[in-house]
Amino acid sequence: MINYICKYTPIDIVQFLGDTPLKIEPSVNGFDKADALMHPNMCTYSKAALEYILNSGLKNLILMNCCDSIKRLYDVLKETGNFNFLYIMDIPRKNNREAHEMMKNELYKFIHTYEVCFSKTFDETAFKKYMLIHENENEKISARGIKIALLGARCKPSVKKLIEDCGAHIAHDYTCTGKRRLYSKLSKDEDIMSWYAQNLLNQFPCMRMTNINKRSDTFRHFNDISGIIYHTVKFCDNYSFEYASLKNKSNIPILKIETDYTDQCEGQIRTRVEAFIESIKKSAAVPFKKDNKSQVIPHGIITAGIDSGSTSTNVVIMDDKKNMLSSSIVRTGSRSIDSAHKAFDEALSKARLKKEDINFIVSTGYGRVNIPFADLNVTEITCHGKGAFFIDKDIRTIIDIGGQDSKVIRLDESGNVTDFAMNDKCAAGTGRFLEMMARTLEIPLDSMGDESKGWKEEIAITSICTVFAESEVVSLVAQNKNKSDIIHGLNNCIAGKTIGLLDRVGRKSKYMMSGGVAKNSGVVRSLEEKLGEKIYIYDEPEIIGALGAALIALEKTIPL
Numbered sequence: 001m002i003n004y005i006c007k008y009t010p011i012d013i014v015q016f017l018g019d020t021p022l023k024i025e026p027s028v029n030g031f032d033k034a035d036a037l038m039h040p041n042m043c044t045y046s047k048a049a050l051e052y053i054l055n056s057g058l059k060n061l062i063l064m065n066c067c068d069s070i071k072r073l074y075d076v077l078k079e080t081g082n083f084n085f086l087y088i089m090d091i092p093r094k095n096n097r098e099a100h101e102m103m104k105n106e107l108y109k110f111i112h113t114y115e116v117c118f119s120k121t122f123d124e125t126a127f128k129k130y131m132l133i134h135e136n137e138n139e140k141i142s143a144r145g146i147k148i149a150l151l152g153a154r155c156k157p158s159v160k161k162l163i164e165d166c167g168a169h170i171a172h173d174y175t176c177t178g179k180r181r182l183y184s185k186l187s188k189d190e191d192i193m194s195w196y197a198q199n200l201l202n203q204f205p206c207m208r209m210t211n212i213n214k215r216s217d218t219f220r221h222f223n224d225i226s227g228i229i230y231h232t233v234k235f236c237d238n239y240s241f242e243y244a245s246l247k248n249k250s251n252i253p254i255l256k257i258e259t260d261y262t263d264q265c266e267g268q269i270r271t272r273v274e275a276f277i278e279s280i281k282k283s284a285a286v287p288f289k290k291d292n293k294s295q296v297i298p299h300g301i302i303t304a305g306i307d308s309g310s311t312s313t314n315v316v317i318m319d320d321k322k323n324m325l326s327s328s329i330v331r332t333g334s335r336s337i338d339s340a341h342k343a344f345d346e347a348l349s350k351a352r353l354k355k356e357d358i359n360f361i362v363s364t365g366y367g368r369v370n371i372p373f374a375d376l377n378v379t380e381i382t383c384h385g386k387g388a389f390f391i392d393k394d395i396r397t398i399i400d401i402g403g404q405d406s407k408v409i410r411l412d413e414s415g416n417v418t419d420f421a422m423n424d425k426c427a428a429g430t431g432r433f434l435e436m437m438a439r440t441l442e443i444p445l446d447s448m449g450d451e452s453k454g455w456k457e458e459i460a461i462t463s464i465c466t467v468f469a470e471s472e473v474v475s476l477v478a479q480n481k482n483k484s485d486i487i488h489g490l491n492n493c494i495a496g497k498t499i500g501l502l503d504r505v506g507r508k509s510k511y512m513m514s515g516g517v518a519k520n521s522g523v524v525r526s527l528e529e530k531l532g533e534k535i536y537i538y539d540e541p542e543i544i545g546a547l548g549a550a551l552i553a554l555e556k557t558i559p560l
Helices: 011-016 044-056 068-080 097-118 124-132 157-165 192-201 213-220 237-249 265-280 336-351 380-391 431-441 445-454 466-478 483-505 521-531 541-556
Strands: 002-004 021-023 060-064 085-089 146-152 168-173 227-233 254-259 302-308 312-319 324-331 360-364 397-401 406-411 417-422 511-514
Touching: 002 011, 011 021, 011 097, 011 124, 044 068, 060 068, 068 085, 085 097, 097 192, 124 192, 146 157, 146 237, 157 168, 157 265, 213 237, 227 237, 227 265, 237 254, 254 265, 265 380, 265 417, 302 336, 302 380, 302 541, 312 336, 312 541, 324 336, 324 541, 360 380, 360 541, 380 397, 380 406, 380 417, 380 511, 380 541, 397 483, 397 541, 406 483, 417 483, 431 445, 431 466, 431 483, 445 483, 445 521, 466 483, 483 521, 511 521, 511 541
Parallel strands: 002 021, 002 060, 060 085, 146 168, 146 227, 227 254, 302 360, 397 511
Antiparallel strands: 302 312, 312 324, 397 406, 406 417
């Protein structure tokens, strides 16, 4: 078995010589070994590949010299001396006659090394006959789900499955791990090695190639898809540049997701993908089920929305006239399901209802899939958009700062989500960030807003990392700086990070702020100063997501 990673790899030659080529799809939990052997800012795919190769004990590997990271991967692996066959092939960055000749020579070098290592003989005439009878199989396009195009850098199979599980069908896969094709038909009179070299280079170009016009030309003619998901790998800048250009030129909804190729990152992108699919998918009515609900509906149809967040669990109960019958907010404990039951029971008690009186329940938030008594789960992106627009039809931008993440959501004139941006794994600028700073300053979290009103000295908190920012605060305390000045600096730090997130989707008023941090008047003031206008704060900003979930439950419930 010969392992490889790149679509430019001459796997047909490997197969012809009687070996089985197997593409590496690294699945790792971290970079324990790779971090010791590579720079921390090295492309995370190359680090994941290194970690996987070292842990798997692979003995035969072909690499293509497509970028500095892969070259470094080869250098590190070569130093281990653990391989029977380790080869890196140079490939030209152009696709012209000279490049075809260069690629042909590289193929001959590879074949010679392979023959020596495995004691095999390559017969060019026999290889031509082999290629004449092996044609590409056409991909079958399924009609299941909404069709999207997957673009960008190489993407893990598990991420592709996640996209399919969220209700989308990948109609076009133009990532590095998309289907490999040899485009031109081989004629009997053609020189096989020249043809093969040309066809390897004629594939859909990766970003390393000098001429990438074929990429933009292909993207421009998408006419059978509803959206684009653009995947990038952390510390791989080329594809990020292409995404920025594509987003400015495309009129198709587009979502960027970035992974670091570890298994943990998939949970981080699920909400983004689900929200994107929800924003472009037409809602299908869900019939009201009487088999497991009360036969008697004393108040008409009643629905509930449950927002299971990292800090608080919020519930809203609503009737079919869109009146809010009750709401509840409880602290999320160690088990999200227990917090959901507690908040739901509290909301039922306030509304003087029983669980059997609720006809449909929609859950949202990070714990939404862990609430077994919910009929449907919907992302908090969609729910916050629905709730905010219900409160005020003029809202176009929602700034939601919760316990563990921040997000900015753009709405159109009909209240549909048109774009959104979320912070990544870092907790800087979230509720957890403020909680940690409150403990460091030894003041109640609820008093931080009022405490900052008396600030006098402008203090800059420069670290965006929660841990490093705490170190800055400790240092400022040691310098006898006033708490009000320090808190004002923290507020500006949060506001600055939020504005950066906001600018990713574009500024458009009217603004609403939701989430627990919206109760912090100091953060709100700092944001308003940077925006240059007022931000609307609902009476209870923590229930916006639950309110949206209850509204979606109403839309989904149709009496038979």
